[in-house]
Amino acid sequence: MRASLAKVYVAATIPLHTVQVPHFLSQWAAQVASALSHTLGNEPHDGSDAGALVPAGTGFMLPAVPESESLETWVGLLLAAPKKKVSHSRKAMRSANKGLKDRINLVHCPGCARPKLQHHICEHCYGEFSRNLKQKNTGVPVMIPVLPPSALRKLAAAILQLSRDARRNKVVGQLYALAHRRGDDDAGYSWATMVLEGLIQGATDPSRAATEAMELYATLARKGHPQALFGMGRVLLAQIEAAPDTAATRMPRVIELWERSGKNGMPDAWYELGRMYQGTSYLGRDNDRMQECFEQGARAGSTQCCYALGVQQAARADELREQNNTKAAHDAITLSNRYFLQAAQHGHAPSAYNMGLRYLITDAANASSATEEQKRAHRLQWGVIPDDRSAREWFAAAAGKNFMPAMMNYGNMLMNARGSVEATPTTEELATAQRVYRRVLALGMAAQQLRSRETTPRAADDDTPQVMEHMVSEARRALQTLDARLGNGPSQSVF
Numbered sequence: 001m002r003a004s005l006a007k008v009y010v011a012a013t014i015p016l017h018t019v020q021v022p023h024f025l026s027q028w029a030a031q032v033a034s035a036l037s038h039t040l041g042n043e044p045h046d047g048s049d050a051g052a053l054v055p056a057g058t059g060f061m062l063p064a065v066p067e068s069e070s071l072e073t074w075v076g077l078l079l080a081a082p083k084k085k086v087s088h089s090r091k092a093m094r095s096a097n098k099g100l101k102d103r104i105n106l107v108h109c110p111g112c113a114r115p116k117l118q119h120h121i122c123e124h125c126y127g128e129f130s131r132n133l134k135q136k137n138t139g140v141p142v143m144i145p146v147l148p149p150s151a152l153r154k155l156a157a158a159i160l161q162l163s164r165d166a167r168r169n170k171v172v173g174q175l176y177a178l179a180h181r182r183g184d185d186d187a188g189y190s191w192a193t194m195v196l197e198g199l200i201q202g203a204t205d206p207s208r209a210a211t212e213a214m215e216l217y218a219t220l221a222r223k224g225h226p227q228a229l230f231g232m233g234r235v236l237l238a239q240i241e242a243a244p245d246t247a248a249t250r251m252p253r254v255i256e257l258w259e260r261s262g263k264n265g266m267p268d269a270w271y272e273l274g275r276m277y278q279g280t281s282y283l284g285r286d287n288d289r290m291q292e293c294f295e296q297g298a299r300a301g302s303t304q305c306c307y308a309l310g311v312q313q314a315a316r317a318d319e320l321r322e323q324n325n326t327k328a329a330h331d332a333i334t335l336s337n338r339y340f341l342q343a344a345q346h347g348h349a350p351s352a353y354n355m356g357l358r359y360l361i362t363d364a365a366n367a368s369s370a371t372e373e374q375k376r377a378h379r380l381q382w383g384v385i386p387d388d389r390s391a392r393e394w395f396a397a398a399a400g401k402n403f404m405p406a407m408m409n410y411g412n413m414l415m416n417a418r419g420s421v422e423a424t425p426t427t428e429e430l431a432t433a434q435r436v437y438r439r440v441l442a443l444g445m446a447a448q449q450l451r452s453r454e455t456t457p458r459a460a461d462d463d464t465p466q467v468m469e470h471m472v473s474e475a476r477r478a479l480q481t482l483d484a485r486l487g488n489g490p491s492q493s494v495f
Helices: 023-039 075-079 088-104 123-136 149-162 168-181 185-196 206-222 226-242 244-263 268-276 287-300 303-322 326-344 349-359 372-382 388-399 404-415 427-452 464-486
Strands: 009-011 053-055 106-108 115-117
Touching (some): 149 168, 149 185, 168 185, 185 206, 185 226, 206 226, 226 244, 226 268, 244 268, 268 287, 287 303, 303 326, 303 349, 326 349, 326 372, 349 404, 388 404, 404 427, 427 464
Antiparallel strands (some): 106 115
16 A cells, blocks of 8 residues: 555545635634645645545644634634434434324314314414405404413403402403313313302303303313312202201212312312311211311411411410420420411411411510510410510511401501610601501401491301401501601591
């Protein structure tokens, strides 16, 4: 073999004579071309655009790039990156997997009942819509954005939350119905619930709408929808109340539906089931089963179950304390605080109020002035060290959700500068307390007016009217004090 062929060569990736080199690389490119012509001058060359041959080990260092030209893009360097190759078998496999996924996600279009991909616009319906719009209007097709079903459901929920107009129910019902026709089961459940509760007015045939709602409940329940399972249980419970003699046959079905609802993702179903085991006319009291339901709901994230367990453990701590079992009572009140804390961190107002009570000391004017003996007694009874700032924060959290007992305590702490850095309340704190008490007064008077229109007699042991009247009177007295300290007019005149 010829000596020239015994050399080891590598192919240069860039044909130098076909690439336009930037200015700052021209000198370096000239050196490369000179070295190649000197080294390989005796080698045959056909003059094609194939890369020149460079002996192995030959290297050329790139020159320093001037700052003015550092951002230039050299197309030659970009062409040097090889394209990743994919085999035909892998391409076929990817295509087959995509086709299988598309077949799995096929649904029927609610408009034309033809098969289409889930969460995709039906090509037939959209094409027909565009043609009609083009013929009807200016001749230019308009792109209409199509909201997903979940967006329609969220829009309906936002309208219910933000609006108090009586006409909103009809609009919300139509949005829920539209979202359900496009495949949203949660929207279908909400529509059926509004129909059965009589919130959708103006229906041409109310009995037919109620029948359709019941059929939808049953359909969703068969699919395992947790809210629909719970709703079917409520319907059966209403039938039991209308015909008590059917409780023996229908009550087991209610329990089964609510258990399935809790296991399928509705934690509050465990709370309702636990309340049933507290003792009703249809189920006897079963403390063990009630405790089991509350614990399962708490593990699933139900704030109602956490609150119920916190109340139970607090009552158990009082019983153990009366029996002089101090250690067991301390363990029970600590467990109660954990349940209240878990629920309060998820926005449960009564639990946040109870957490505020745990930190609020009543044997002293404030936590900073309490003696060590008072703090030790408080910790032994409530499981936490007294702290006015923590109590104030928890009362504020519950007051933000219009929980009136917490609003009363929060306003009182603001007026007395408890939990504040300053020894006396600031003007801002007094103004905040004034707004809180005005809100208490408005809520209390509205509740009293609503209760005065009720026709169903209340139980003899229901002290809600007396408690509400007491809070309203205390709020009026606090507002008079705040008006005098702030120099404002009487606040109660606006009500």
